[in-house]
Amino acid sequence: MSDILELLVSAASSGCIYGLVALSYLVMIRPTGIINFAVGEWAAVGLFAAFFLLTNRWLPLPYALALIAAVAFTGLIGWGTQRIAVRPLVEKGAPILGPILALLGMLAIFRESISLIFGPDPHNLPAPFGLRQVSLGPFAGTPRDFFIIGCTAAVFVGVWLFFERTVWGKAFEAVALNRKAAALMGINLRRVTVAAFVGGAAIAGFAGVLYSLTAPRDFLMGLPLAVQGFSALVVGGVGRVEGAILGGMILALAEQLTARYADQIGIPSGMSLGVPFLLMIVFLLARPTGLLRPKEAAA
Amino acid sequence: MSAPPLLSARGLTKRFGGLVAVDGVDFDVFAGEILGLIGPNGAGKTTTFNLIAGAFAPTSGTLDFEGKPIHGLGPHEVAGRGIMRTFQHNMPFAGMSLIDNVLVGCHRRMQSGLAALVMGSRRAAAEEEKARRRAAELIGFVGLGDVADTPVVNLSFGQGRLLEVARGLAGEPRLMLFDEPAAGLTPAEAERLSDIIRGIAKRGIAVLLIEHDMRFLLPLAERVIVLNFGRKIADGTPDAIRRDPAVVEAYLGEASTIGAGEEAARA
């Protein structure tokens, strides 16, 4: 029983990271329709920026401040990415595939730049807390797991409040629902695109920072994380913030259950790596809207 | 018109959720005639058009083409039976030359298998040769001969419309559907298109037009069907339609009675 509860905590913490990456996609897809596979590289940017800020000798920053600065820096990178690879194409009236492909080019640029600057070795952030086991009620896990879960919960609540409670969140939603009507309200479409990319990048950067707490990561970490995050999004549904975290949790749980128990039914435990792809294929074919349908479909 | 109709619709109905877009419409289209389909905004013209073209299946009712049912077939199957169309907002294949666009229209006449295409069988070559001759002839027919090899992105809007006509004709249709063919054309271009449509009907091909521009449609059409709120309210010659009080009412609302009153007073 405690075994299961421990698995739940560790699944929840990796589910949080998938959920954050899924959220990063979602924030950009909703108003612009652009699927940006460079989110994984953004996560790497966040991680390596945090690593740099925490380990350099010239500018020693307190831990929390370094993380915040790294996330802000990733947001800035998001703005630059948008400015270079998205806005010129959108304003030229290129089909949506144009920015998606240009962003694949950006992906290569980010990845190689990181490898150029930081080398091919894996890095991880110094752990903020010890690695001892702690218990929270019946749940046992490392402080790291609870830190990840807490931070993710905060981000999701924040983003959820933004969409549900602020007029700018409503404006995002309005652009997603009906671009032309949104423009008639006076919503600045260009500014919404910028906000989506800056916000998406910051969320991805934060996911990267948290991701590095669980294990050392190298410059190649981006694409696998991007694919897993996208699987989470497909499972949870592209329409709603809650879908991203739900998808992330389901995905992580399925992965960890396979890793732990597949051996017992004769499947190599490494097959758990295939779980996201299997889930993605199943959901694409059987339920392309994901578990949570967007509100317009429910209305 | 004693010949059996080429296309006949009976009780054609299409519902979208609670909305009845087309409501039990009956009509016939005969070979070689030019038939107009008109009606105010929301009357169900476009839905009717899409039902014929196979964009969606009717909720109930039948569509028979050359005596065989076509309702429920997909767009490519409808085209395969010999019903070709043009689009209101031109829909050329933007990455291809004019002649290649028209050649796509020949698709339903192409029979060779992939192996024959790769091996370059004599039959495949002959088929291709025939299609090319036909495409060239049709491009000449619509008067685009001098731009046949031009990428279509370089064509004007009016030329794009003519391309759609040639592309549709390339499929050797028995029925040609036009979705607001005059929309966006200059008066001179519209004039030319009228002549071309008459030429098409002379070849024995039935022509069905949705059109808002009455100056274009009324002199061209031999018969006009009027829809309002999804129902057929009139079916007759352009002259009869113009005088039909139900039609005038549908278009003008109560203002027609003001006008009619004035007319009556003057008479």
Added chain:
Amino acid sequence: MLELKGVSGGYGAANVLADVSLSVGKGESVALLGPNGAGKSTLMAAITGTLVRRGGGILLEGRDLAPLASHDIVDAGVALVPEGRQIFAPMSVRDNLRLGAIRLGARPGHSLEERYAFVFELFPRLKERAGQRGGTLSGGEQQMLAIGRALMSAPRLLLLDEPFLGLAPLIVVEIRRALAALQESGLTILLVEQKIDVALAMTRRAYVMIKGRIALHEESGALARRGDLANLYFALAAKAE
């Protein structure tokens, strides 16, 4: 107040508008009539700067709107009630209205509360249904919402594109009453209509647009009395070009 000088434009390669000139005086109500496909909605899109190429001059009290983005045009005091209502269906009535007021900061002298109060007074039904999703309203209520949403930006010029399309006669009466109240308050209105009777009854002057051109311009009353209206509408009498 609004003056169009030789406006041309359209979507992509199609040129829908050809040399359109018209004017709307301050506090005046003007109708823009014409059959389907004449280019009326395209003209509205040109004025509001949405998804249309534009040429010529679009002057609002002498200021050219043509180079402006749509949000700047809202700031200038122009609001459009688009054809087909285009409300944000999954959002509540209040959220729809709130979005209409998103540029209100650029309109000095107006507050959000004042705008809500104004719209709710004009359409009490919207107040009753403030928490309801827009998509669950009846067609007439949705139209009220679309008009109310446009009014939230405190416009000086209200453009209405086919506001009565597909509505039951009773609702038409109710919306007409609200629009009449707006006219009395001095709001400038440009009304696009397919049905002539309503449009002529509500306005002082009317333009008739055919195939992207202004074919006729007359006082609404005089137009209503013309005997050849039916023929005109079939575009046989209008040889304006």
Added chain:
Amino acid sequence: MTRAAPWLAAAAAMIAVAFLLKDFGYYSDQYRKLMLWVALALGFNFLFGIAGQVAFSHFAFYGIGAYAVVILTFKAGLPLGVAVVLGLALCAVLAIAVGIAATRLEGFYLALATMAFAQLFLVVLTEGGAVTGGAGGIANYRLPALELGGRRFTLTGPYYTSLIALVLLATFFVFWRLDRSYFGRACRAIRDNPEAAAAMGVDVARTKIVVFTVTSVLAGAAGMAYAFVDNIVNPPVFGLENVFLLLFMVIIGGSGRHAGAVVGAILLYMLPYVLTPLIGHHQALVFGIVMVAAMLFRPDGLVGVYDRLRARYGRGAA
């Protein structure tokens, strides 16, 4: 005869190069791989550039072909010819299955489904135990001797290189012929406007499945040729990065044009030789920059640039 002449000349030239390089092991090896990349790029161009399908499974089928022929020949003990036929059939069956599933999905979802398929393939390779050799793959096999008319001979050195040249030419020939037929026009029509294509009588779903299957099977054939180049097959060779590289090749060269695929493949394959002395192993950085630049400034790629230059200056010279 005159129509066959260019093809025969190309074959002769490519085989001649194979024999010229026969004493230069490294260059001969690079030449073989370059030809395989060109073959893959041609197929991917047909799929993406001509038929407009963004499918990330192209390299997976290359891998399926390679693994299938090796497993069937050396693990199942089948004759090579049988293994080749069965391997191609396997590619076809998988491609049809993926194709049918994928045509139910619209737009970019095809890319996602094929990406998931490609990744799943890698997981299966890595976890396939004795059958696939796991992460280390399968090595230590040699192309079996062929029997023809009672004589046994093995294709080695320049002879095997020549075989690869013929595989490439055959691939090119198939796509070249298809592109110039009604089938190729139907593919382009679907790419440009599926609705209008259907209205012209093109069965959009069927055509998409056929294109996906043909290109995937030919990728599988190239993979079979690859299996005996390094005489080892292992998962990293077939990673997702490679299909991005193919995408870059096709777009930078000029998407939708055979010449573009050839130019793009050669350029991106050769570029590292120039770049490595300058920036080490970070050539992908340059690829990414060129890719973004191509999308922004020249979506028709190098072939488009060439066309433009020729239109402006070339008339007199030519």
